[in-house]
Amino acid sequence: MFFLAPLLLLAALARPVDADCECLAKCSMDTELDIENSNLTENDIQNGGVMKFEDVGFVDDRSIDLEVSIIPGTTYESERADVRNGKTSTGKLGQINLFTVEGVPKSGEGNFRFCLRDHETGDLATAKSFIFSIFDLDNRRNTKDGIMEKMAINIGQVEDYIIYPDEDTSEINRSCENSGLAPPCAQGERNIFRATTRGKAPDNPEDPNSIDETQKSRVIVFSFKDTSCWDFTYSHFCEIEEEQGGKCKWYGGGNFMFAGKAQEVIDDGECIIPPTGGCDNNPEPFFWKGRDTSCDEIASLGPQKQNFKCNEGRRIERECPAVCLEECETPSPTVTPTVPRGDCEDNLLPFDYKGKITSCGAVASLGPQKQRRKCNAGRRIPKECPTVCKDECSS
Numbered sequence: 001m002f003f004l005a006p007l008l009l010l011a012a013l014a015r016p017v018d019a020d021c022e023c024l025a026k027c028s029m030d031t032e033l034d035i036e037n038s039n040l041t042e043n044d045i046q047n048g049g050v051m052k053f054e055d056v057g058f059v060d061d062r063s064i065d066l067e068v069s070i071i072p073g074t075t076y077e078s079e080r081a082d083v084r085n086g087k088t089s090t091g092k093l094g095q096i097n098l099f100t101v102e103g104v105p106k107s108g109e110g111n112f113r114f115c116l117r118d119h120e121t122g123d124l125a126t127a128k129s130f131i132f133s134i135f136d137l138d139n140r141r142n143t144k145d146g147i148m149e150k151m152a153i154n155i156g157q158v159e160d161y162i163i164y165p166d167e168d169t170s171e172i173n174r175s176c177e178n179s180g181l182a183p184p185c186a187q188g189e190r191n192i193f194r195a196t197t198r199g200k201a202p203d204n205p206e207d208p209n210s211i212d213e214t215q216k217s218r219v220i221v222f223s224f225k226d227t228s229c230w231d232f233t234y235s236h237f238c239e240i241e242e243e244q245g246g247k248c249k250w251y252g253g254g255n256f257m258f259a260g261k262a263q264e265v266i267d268d269g270e271c272i273i274p275p276t277g278g279c280d281n282n283p284e285p286f287f288w289k290g291r292d293t294s295c296d297e298i299a300s301l302g303p304q305k306q307n308f309k310c311n312e313g314r315r316i317e318r319e320c321p322a323v324c325l326e327e328c329e330t331p332s333p334t335v336t337p338t339v340p341r342g343d344c345e346d347n348l349l350p351f352d353y354k355g356k357i358t359s360c361g362a363v364a365s366l367g368p369q370k371q372r373r374k375c376n377a378g379r380r381i382p383k384e385c386p387t388v389c390k391d392e393c394s395s
Contacts, residue, residue: 022369023271024129024159025223031116031127033057033066033260035208036092045070045096045112046081053094055119057260059127063119068096071231074111080253088257090206093135098236099253100147108147108236108254113287115229124228124290129159132230133208133221133265135257137172138199144240145248150194151256152177152233153222154286155185155274156318162221164269171197171217184275187319188282190233191274193220208259219265226312228289273369275376279328282319295320327353327380344393347384360385 021027038053045051051068058064070076077099078084084097100108114132116125140147155161163170173194176185185191195218205215224230236254240246281295289312298309298320309316310324317324341347346360363374363385374381375389382389 022367022373023162023223023273024225025131025162025221025271026266027129029129029131029223031057031059031064031130033130033132035066035087035094035259038066040086043086045085046076046078051085051094051096057116057127057130059116059118059125062125064125064127065117065119066094067115067117068094069113069115071111071113076110076112077107078110078253084253084255088204088206088255092207093205093257093259095255095257096234097253097255098234100236100238100248100251102238102241102247102251105242106237108238109233110235111231111233113229113231116227126226126228126289127224129223129225130227131221131223131261131266133219133259133262134193134232135205135208135211135219135259135262136199136215136255137193137195137218137220138197138203139195140198140250140252140254142196142198143249145238145246146198147248147250147252147254148195148235148237148239149254149256150192150235150237151220152190152192152235154188154231154282155183155191156188156282156286156315157224157227157230158274159223159225160271160273161223162265162269162271164216164219164265166270167272169217171195171214172220187278187280187321188284188286204255205257208261209263211262211264216262216265216269219262219269221262221265221269226315229287231287271369273373273376279321279325279379281322286319288315288319295323299323321378325378325380327378344386344390346387351384353380353384360388364388 033056035053035056038056041054042050042052045068053066055063056066078097079099080097084095086095088095096110098108098110116127117123118125134151137149139149163172173196174183175181175192176183177190177192183191203214205211234256238248241248285292285294298306298316322328350357350359363371363381366374386393
């Protein structure tokens with residue numbers, strides 16, 4: 001009995017993710033990434049190699065490594081990479097240095113691929129759920145002639161994310177890469193997370209789970225599901241030079257920091273669940289389970305293989321809704337007469353949705369986050385249940 005309590009505690013800490021959790025990032029994870037207790041065994045990313053954190057966590061009771069590389073077809077250079085890349089001085093966060101050179105636009109940009117690999121075999125390892133956090137997103141100066149920081153991500157890779165304290169008062173601004181508008185972005189258009197405040201070395205975080213209010217407001221916590229690899233673009237840039245051919249007052253380097261959990265941000269921050277983007281497919285190729293694919297490739301498969309791909313995880317469904325979602329299929333002509341409903345009249349009958357019978361009453365009975373998720377999953381639910389999904393019909 002003396003050893004039973006610790007064993008029960010460990011079992012509780014390692015419990016699998018709750019399938020009914022409305023915000024995955026706030027749930028317990030199947031895999032936890034531990035940069036602090038990992039071993040940095042390779043650190044040559046600036047020369048075309050990799051940055052490898054061995055024994056960073058477990059997938060199905062097997063030890064895994066976190067491997068960082070350059071996305072094929074891109075380049076990365078930093079004259080301080082040899083001394084800055086790897087772990088921070090405390091050893092508790094990973095770090096990549098970007099160096100902006102005067103007169104060389106995009107010199108401070110890096111396109112990175114993070115992959116989980118089985119420690120023994122080197123094969124890609126797919127984790128059911130895990131957290132990956134970005135820290136210290138800040139600027140060198142808050143003027144047009146100052147070096148800025150931002151990161152870009154195809155948000156279709158993630159389940160949800162958390163910023164602190166909320167999306168209105170965080171020190172991180174969000175926009176869509178092509179339109180410049182606030183999210184939600186068009187299918188395939190990357191989300192930009194941009195720093196809004198100046199930072200200095202003394203306010204850099206030392207421990208991902210012990211950070212002050214300022215440091216919390218510069219963190220993004222991403223949750224992933226059924227994922228082995230994910231891509232980010234980090235940018236340390238002179239905006240006035242890139243957009244107007246001007247010159248910044250200072251040029252040099254800055255560090256992007258990352259780790260697994262940022263528990264204080266997870267506990268007290270706001271969870272944001274990205275909409276699926278309606279029924280438009282992502283027109284660009286995307287990286288999925290170790291290789292590049294596309295919605296056109298998946299659409300060209302036979303019905304059984306197509307169905308298998310769509311059911312492998314939410315990623316394919318998010319990228320290719322017109323292929324995977326029943327409500328996005330073009331309806332077949334019918335001669336059955338239908339009774340028209342008003343714009344704000346719910347369908348009073350049960351209806352088939354994703355292979356299951358549901359109703360507007362069932363959707364209305366869900367909690368606020370689950371209800372919003374259903375309404376944002378495509379056009380079908382808002383069409384059938386406008387009083388549940390549409391603000392103008394809720395009164």
